[in-house]
Amino acid sequence: MKITGFELRRVAMPLVAPFRTSFGVETARDVLLVRAATPDADGWGECVAMREPLYSPEYADGAADVITRFLAPRLFAAGSVAPDRVASVLEPVRGHRMAKAALEAAVLDAWLRARGESFGAHLGAVRDRVPAGVSVGIMDTIPKLLDAVAGYLDQGYPRIKLKIEPGWDVEPVRAVRSRFGDDLLLQVDANAAYTLADAQVLARLDDFGLLLIEQPLAEDDLRQHAALAQLIRTPICLDESIESAKDAADALMLGAARVINIKPGRVGGYLEAKRIHDLARAHGVAVWCGGMLESGIGRAANVALAALPGFTLPGDTSASDRYFAQDLTEPFVLEEGHVRVPAGPGLGVTPIPEVLDDLTTSTTWLPA
Ligand code: OSB
Numbered sequence: 001m002k003i004t005g006f007e008l009r010r011v012a013m014p015l016v017a018p019f020r021t022s023f024g025v026e027t028a029r030d031v032l033l034v035r036a037a038t039p040d041a042d043g044w045g046e047c048v049a050m051r052e053p054l055y056s057p058e059y060a061d062g063a064a065d066v067i068t069r070f071l072a073p074r075l076f077a078a079g080s081v082a083p084d085r086v087a088s089v090l091e092p093v094r095g096h097r098m099a100k101a102a103l104e105a106a107v108l109d110a111w112l113r114a115r116g117e118s119f120g121a122h123l124g125a126v127r128d129r130v131p132a133g134v135s136v137g138i139m140d141t142i143p144k145l146l147d148a149v150a151g152y153l154d155q156g157y158p159r160i161k162l163k164i165e166p167g168w169d170v171e172p173v174r175a176v177r178s179r180f181g182d183d184l185l186l187q188v189d190a191n192a193a194y195t196l197a198d199a200q201v202l203a204r205l206d207d208f209g210l211l212l213i214e215q216p217l218a219e220d221d222l223r224q225h226a227a228l229a230q231l232i233r234t235p236i237c238l239d240e241s242i243e244s245a246k247d248a249a250d251a252l253m254l255g256a257a258r259v260i261n262i263k264p265g266r267v268g269g270y271l272e273a274k275r276i277h278d279l280a281r282a283h284g285v286a287v288w289c290g291g292m293l294e295s296g297i298g299r300a301a302n303v304a305l306a307a308l309p310g311f312t313l314p315g316d317t318s319a320s321d322r323y324f325a326q327d328l329t330e331p332f333v334l335e336e337g338h339v340r341v342p343a344g345p346g347l348g349v350t351p352i353p354e355v356l357d358d359l360t361t362s363t364t365w366l367p368a
């Protein structure tokens with residue numbers, strides 16, 4: 001498929017409430033959007049790199065730079081590029097998976113729109129809606145946390161994930177479990193905030209029947225996760241540690257993870273994400289679709305991915321209004337605890353032009 005150029009858009013999206021994790025507080029999403037222009041259709045991709053390199057080494061300005069200087073020129077030089085060749089064309093550039101994933105998504109969206117096929121159909125979706133979990137940030141007090149969780153449960157979210165960090169772990173989990181009961185699907189996410197020396201604290205979470213504990217230790221330490229797995233009963237799920245299907249295979253072989261959070265941006269694209277799904281499924285390992293506070297563009301693709309058969313746990317694929325008063329696309333809404341998989345060509349959603357223009361802070365055109 002011939003690409004005539006990429007448009008990079010920076011979009012400032014205020015969050016409905018600050019989102020605090022063990023690595024920082026987010027009050028607005030600084031989104032980098034990529035539009036792939038082709039003679040037949042435009043395609044959109046959302047880069048999930050955040051404003052600062054705190055979740056991972058990538059950050060939005062860096063992603064825009066590497067796309068402009070190194071990635072887009074390689075795709076232009078390759079001539080006509082089908083979506084399943086994007087990753088191999090970009091492979092010589094080390095790392096920068098979130099930047100690569102955004103380009104691949106944009107090219108894939110354009111290609112699918114031109115063919116009239118949906119993301120879900122292309123990836124192998126087997127459901128037309130997916131259960132939506134919600135990720136609840138660290139709060140100042142336990143009463144505020146209980147109010148927030150109660151609000152999400154009232155809306156119908158079937159699964160709650162609590163962000164934890166040293167000093168905000170056993171007590172908030174105990175409070176949520178005792179207030180909302182044993183049937184609540186509950187899990188926690190530490191974003192790499194602990195060390196193996198904290199194993200005794202983490203073992204205290206065993207009492208609360210958690211579905212999983214996500215990324216307790218450093219991203220580059222599969223062996224210590226394997227060691228921790230011998231010391232706690234809660235299943236360990238990896239997020240930051242898994243940047244490829246190879247990492248996923250290593251983690252499973254080592255016993256470092258019993259569950260995998262799949263984020264397409266983190267692993268370099270939707271096609272690598274599907275490979276991780278296929279690998280985990282072949283091993284009987286559960287996966288779920290993570291989130292990076294995406295706009296409707298990234299969310300559409302994530303929801304399509306989450307409709308694959310191996311995604312057996314609810315994902316961080318909440319409705320638009322959990323994040324934004326105004327989404328870039330028509331909003332994703334919660335229906336009986338689920339969000340609908342878009343069925344139209346490509347992502348099935350597009351940015352609403354007036355909203356996009358309102359929220360855009362800069363636009364750059366990269367001609368082929
Ligand atoms: O670790 O899963 C994470 C958001 C930003 C960066 C990392 C993470 C998260 C979330 C929110 O937990 C998931 C979402 O609802 O998009």
Ligand code: MG
Nearest residue numbers: 189214215239
């Ligand atoms: Mg996580």
